[in-house]
Amino acid sequence: MNDDAVRAQWNRVRGRLRDEFGEAAFKSWLNPLTLADVRNGQVRICVPTRFLRDWVVTHYGDRIRTLWSKENAAINGVDIVVLPTSGAKPNAAANEPTAGKAPPPATLLPPCEPTAASEEIGAPLDPRYRFDNFVVGKPNEFAYAAARRVAESDTVSFNPLFLYGGVGLGKTHLMHAVAWHIRERNPRRSVIYLSAEKFMYRFVRALRFQDTMAFKEQFRSVDVLMIDDVQFIGGKDSTQEEFFHTFNSLVDQGRQIIISADKSPSDLQGMEERLRSRLGCGLVADIHATSYELRLGIIGAKAEQMGVEVPRKVAEFLAHKITSNVRELEGALNRVVAHAQLVGRDITLESTQEVLHDLLRANDRRITIEEIQKKVAEHFNIRLADMHSARRARQVARPRQVAMYLAKQLTSRSLPEIGRKFGGRDHTTVMHAVKKVEELRDADSSFDEDIELLRRMLET
Numbered sequence: 001m002n003d004d005a006v007r008a009q010w011n012r013v014r015g016r017l018r019d020e021f022g023e024a025a026f027k028s029w030l031n032p033l034t035l036a037d038v039r040n041g042q043v044r045i046c047v048p049t050r051f052l053r054d055w056v057v058t059h060y061g062d063r064i065r066t067l068w069s070k071e072n073a074a075i076n077g078v079d080i081v082v083l084p085t086s087g088a089k090p091n092a093a094a095n096e097p098t099a100g101k102a103p104p105p106a107t108l109l110p111p112c113e114p115t116a117a118s119e120e121i122g123a124p125l126d127p128r129y130r131f132d133n134f135v136v137g138k139p140n141e142f143a144y145a146a147a148r149r150v151a152e153s154d155t156v157s158f159n160p161l162f163l164y165g166g167v168g169l170g171k172t173h174l175m176h177a178v179a180w181h182i183r184e185r186n187p188r189r190s191v192i193y194l195s196a197e198k199f200m201y202r203f204v205r206a207l208r209f210q211d212t213m214a215f216k217e218q219f220r221s222v223d224v225l226m227i228d229d230v231q232f233i234g235g236k237d238s239t240q241e242e243f244f245h246t247f248n249s250l251v252d253q254g255r256q257i258i259i260s261a262d263k264s265p266s267d268l269q270g271m272e273e274r275l276r277s278r279l280g281c282g283l284v285a286d287i288h289a290t291s292y293e294l295r296l297g298i299i300g301a302k303a304e305q306m307g308v309e310v311p312r313k314v315a316e317f318l319a320h321k322i323t324s325n326v327r328e329l330e331g332a333l334n335r336v337v338a339h340a341q342l343v344g345r346d347i348t349l350e351s352t353q354e355v356l357h358d359l360l361r362a363n364d365r366r367i368t369i370e371e372i373q374k375k376v377a378e379h380f381n382i383r384l385a386d387m388h389s390a391r392r393a394r395q396v397a398r399p400r401q402v403a404m405y406l407a408k409q410l411t412s413r414s415l416p417e418i419g420r421k422f423g424g425r426d427h428t429t430v431m432h433a434v435k436k437v438e439e440l441r442d443a444d445s446s447f448d449e450d451i452e453l454l455r456r457m458l459e460t
């Protein structure tokens with residue numbers, strides 16, 4: 001195949017592209033393409049930037065390949081590679097003979113360094129955050145299922161997927177897992193993950209350098225955009241505006257968006273109404289506070305990953321005591337394991353209590369009697385003052401007993417101390433309350449569930 005013939009073919013391909021996509025698109029995206037060489041039936045085309053490469057591959061890749069194979073039946077692949085134009089010698093190798101060689105494997109468009117553009121705009125992914133090490137339980141099963149669904153489907157199922165939940169409950173883990181999954185399954189889909197803060201930072205920088213066009217284009221050309229901790233965008237009007245437009249344009253193009261926040265869309269502070277409602281119009285999945293069972297499962301899974309033996313008793317103790325979130329639970333387990341390895345002893349309940357001394361105290365301190373009183377009063381719809389009052393009517397006395405019971409269960413206060421907090425009652429009154437509630441829990445399953453619910457709410 002001689003050089004001139006190839007060149008003529010390339011010119012015809014360019015002509016067709018110009019006709020099909022129009023002058024404006026051609027000028028912006030296709031004109032910068034230069035032919036590098038044709039080797040072994042493989043055409044190499046150069047573009048000056050990664051961004052342009054990704055854009056061209058996504059939007060025009062298939063068409064370029066088809067046009068080339070129409071022009072020249074010997075061509076079975078097109079590579080679009082990044083090569084800065086200045087100083088490069090794009091067609092240095094154009095004369096290489098191609099005849100007589102075995103056809104190369106049919107890798108068509110670049111098995112490109114898949115994440116080129118994503119790395120530039122997005123943040124790196126944590127290799128530990130995968131679906132297969134995400135422990136699923138009641139509190140997160142819905143969010144997990146939704147994330148999996150998005151990761152596995154090539155079409156947009158719900159847009160956006162809005163994940164929300166308290167800190168340390170696995171939002172970032174799930175988002176990274178989606179990104180890994182997509183990148184592995186289909187490296188050509190561009191997935192960008194970044195924090196809302198980083199998004200804001202980039203936007204402000206683009207404003208300063210008067211480069212907002214490029215900023216927009218970068219985000220508008222991705223297949224899957226994930227923005228983490230979007231509550232940070234609240235209150236920043238111009239960023240919100242930009243976010244809103246980027247968001248709309250991606251949704252209109254059928255691109256998938258995944259958002260996380262610490263609150264539901266309707267509770268996001270400082271967020272414009274139209275943005276809030278737009279954020280909530282896909283699938284909203286919340287990750288609830290961990291349950292005892294989930295915490296136990298997570299400890300088991302992490303211990304296994306670390307290859308250490310954690311006695312059942314210790315696992316149960318941790319699951320019981322470290323209730324705030326998974327991050328803290330992980331941290332506690334790591335400390336216990338590290339300590340055991342350092343001193344060369346087995347993990348025991350005693351060593352665990354010792355090592356986690358400070359953490360346990362902090363967790364203990366977390367629940368106060370005042371908090372319990374407040375929650376219980378709310379739950380039973382009585383006045384907070386009735387926790388201290390002398391009223392004995394059943395509808396206030398029972399909740400008061402429940403609060404005393406929970407205070408005994410959830411804090412390390414003594415019976416007299418608890419009594420004092422309930423309007424200066426005697427410790428025998430508290431003791432009686434505890435017994436009464438225990439009896440009722442045994443006898444009445446709906447009451448039992450009610451108390452369990454309260455306990456969980458307070459514990460997390």
Ligand code: ADP
Nearest residue numbers: 133134135166167168169170171172173326327
């Ligand atoms: P968030 O983004 O919601 O604040 P992260 O995703 O950063 O929380 O999770 C905090 C830590 O807890 C991470 O190390 C993560 O791997 C771990 N984690 C959270 N949920 C789970 C889970 N269900 N299974 C395993 N690890 C989890």
Ligand code: MG
Nearest residue numbers: 171172173228
């Ligand atoms: Mg996070």
